Amino acid sequence: MKKLIGEPANVVRDALVGIELSDDRVRVDHQHRVIYRATPKDEGKVALVSGGGSGHEPMHGGFVGAGMLDAACAGEMFTSPTPDQMEAATNEVDRGAGVLHIVKNYTGDVMNFEMAAELADASGVKTESIVIDDDVAVQDSLYTAGRRGVGTTVLLEKIVGAAAEEGRDLAAVVELAKRVNGNGRSMGMALTSCTVPAAGKPTFDLPDGEMEIGIGIHGEPGRRRAPLAPASEIAEMLVDPVLDDLDMTGAPTIVMLNGMGATPLIELYLMYGEVAALLEKAGVTIARNLVGNYITSLDMAGCSLTVLRADDDVLGLWDAPVNTAGMRWGV
Amino acid sequence: MKKLIGEPANVVRDALVGIELSDDRVRVDHQHRVIYRATPKDEGKVALVSGGGSGHEPMHGGFVGAGMLDAACAGEMFTSPTPDQMEAATNEVDRGAGVLHIVKNYTGDVMNFEMAAELADASGVKTESIVIDDDVAVQDSLYTAGRRGVGTTVLLEKIVGAAAEEGRDLAAVVELAKRVNGNGRSMGMALTSCTVPAAGKPTFDLPDGEMEIGIGIHGEPGRRRAPLAPASEIAEMLVDPVLDDLDMTGAPTIVMLNGMGATPLIELYLMYGEVAALLEKAGVTIARNLVGNYITSLDMAGCSLTVLRADDDVLGLWDAPVNTAGMRWGV
Known part of the structure; x- marks a missing residue:
């Protein structure tokens, strides 16, 4: 560790x-x-x-x-x-x-x-x-x-x-x-496990060449193991279950592409590009977005997608000033 | 990879x-x-x-x-x-x-x-x-x-x-x-190597139980290898060389505790606590700080410390509004 x-x-x-x-x-x-x-x-x-x-x-x-x-x-x-x-x-x-x-x-x-x-x-x-x-x-x-x-x-x-x-x-x-x-709907994936300090060893075993689709934020098992895939395919594995669960068309949405803690920002931007393209293709309007580490799982590498079906009230509240370490604008 | x-x-x-x-x-x-x-x-x-x-x-x-x-x-x-x-x-x-x-x-x-x-x-x-x-x-x-x-x-x-x-x-x-x-003076350290995508394997070899003190942001060798140590000792290994190089007392300073890309925020906060305590003990006044990922090295785990000896002009400019993805306040 x-x-x-x-x-x-x-x-x-x-x-x-x-x-x-x-x-x-x-x-x-x-x-x-x-x-x-x-x-x-x-x-x-x-x-x-x-x-x-x-x-x-x-x-x-x-x-x-x-x-x-x-x-x-x-x-x-x-x-x-x-x-x-x-x-x-x-x-x-x-x-x-x-x-x-x-x-x-x-x-x-x-x-x-x-x-x-x-x-x-x-x-x-x-x-x-x-x-x-x-x-x-x-x-x-x-x-x-x-x-x-x-x-x-x-x-x-x-x-x-x-x-x-x-x-x-x-x-x-x-x-x-x-x-x-x-x-709001979310779906996450992991490339690696996290390690809880007091445990001293990885929470779960995720071999080279494999990833976990649908991971929980404590390393709980997801839907399935899959062979490593290009970002474009991973994006589909996140976008499809979210859109299958809730119709996100016909309203503005707020989209978060979140890092799990050990994912470099360049990968998150790359993933956001893939996810945004898929959402647009599905007729989803992205009104606001967040790309970065917001809800993490210690040193897990991976990402999660959250899509929120919003409305004018929600967008107005989103844009209102906020002054915290993790999110800041308008002040 | x-x-x-x-x-x-x-x-x-x-x-x-x-x-x-x-x-x-x-x-x-x-x-x-x-x-x-x-x-x-x-x-x-x-x-x-x-x-x-x-x-x-x-x-x-x-x-x-x-x-x-x-x-x-x-x-x-x-x-x-x-x-x-x-x-x-x-x-x-x-x-x-x-x-x-x-x-x-x-x-x-x-x-x-x-x-x-x-x-x-x-x-x-x-x-x-x-x-x-x-x-x-x-x-x-x-x-x-x-x-x-x-x-x-x-x-x-x-x-x-x-x-x-x-x-x-x-x-x-x-x-x-x-x-x-x-x-301004900086000093960094790595717990793990980074992996350049086109290379497909870690840039350097850093065995379990060892860290690199003085690492460069591309994985260039630092001053020395050292056995893994508690955060308080790592903080000394960053603070001492910075203060040895430039007197940071008698002026306000801006301190950045930066993550290398794969370091969870909780570890950066913990390290900031150690670094801030050492700086205070050395008579350094921290007027402003940044804790997070600002200058990274792909998926390297580790951190760097930057201390800037400032003055009123510099602090005023620091506090001025900024509106970028990486740094935002006042707007």
């Missing part, structure tokens, strides 16, 4: 030190491992709390800041944060307008956010939650009943973050979150 | 297609392989042209846009662009105020940019050049007489880009570029 780390057991703790030192938009509660905005918004704004296992950076801590999240709970590597982390975050960010929990559909995350919601409720904080399940690869998976939550999470945190920032109330924010989740 | 590509010989061509499709701030001249701003500035602005071998994305094409470069010439992988690419770019972007060539110190780049300057001169376009040589690792190297040009290039393109944008003349822009180069 070759990594820029200290003690494998302390990677999350140590990385939070660097996140806080590098980003003056946030502060870190190191006891609870929660990343907060350094300058919280005034009363009356719906607050957004997300979180999940670490190892997917910049998600979620890199999306804390004006126009996106109010707090992100950092779990251990690929492990859900605990309910007490989520409860602390929820109580801290509530400004009287309620708190939305943004949860990716993994059994541990869902259970722990539910428990945190009950605890917050007992302290008089109103919470709602959105469970994201956009991965078309498989119906059930290693850590999930139902579809996994992946790339749509990134787009949702931006779009719903903008809605909360402009003052929409909790009901409106929840409705929007459901709409975004309902209209 | 596991990569998201088509024909290995066509990676640069194919990636430029994706860059153009994804980024409406730029247009691409595919014949000359030059990336231009989609909306050029008016007459009277000093124009900035950079370029170099591909494989270092987002540098340089991802730095074309308002507040940074006017054009970037994309060479073949790890290979200098040709003089005719540079000449085409220089003539295209000149607005009557002259053109600055931003050149990293590699023999091919320096020679080709000199030739392009002569050609442009013959067409009546005034050019100046800055050759960046900030890598403290080694005096001469595989493709370089003198020090190699690395991370300071990224900071310089931002700072000098802002100066040109605010209307400084060619002499002032050249003076600033020299000042930035003179005050």
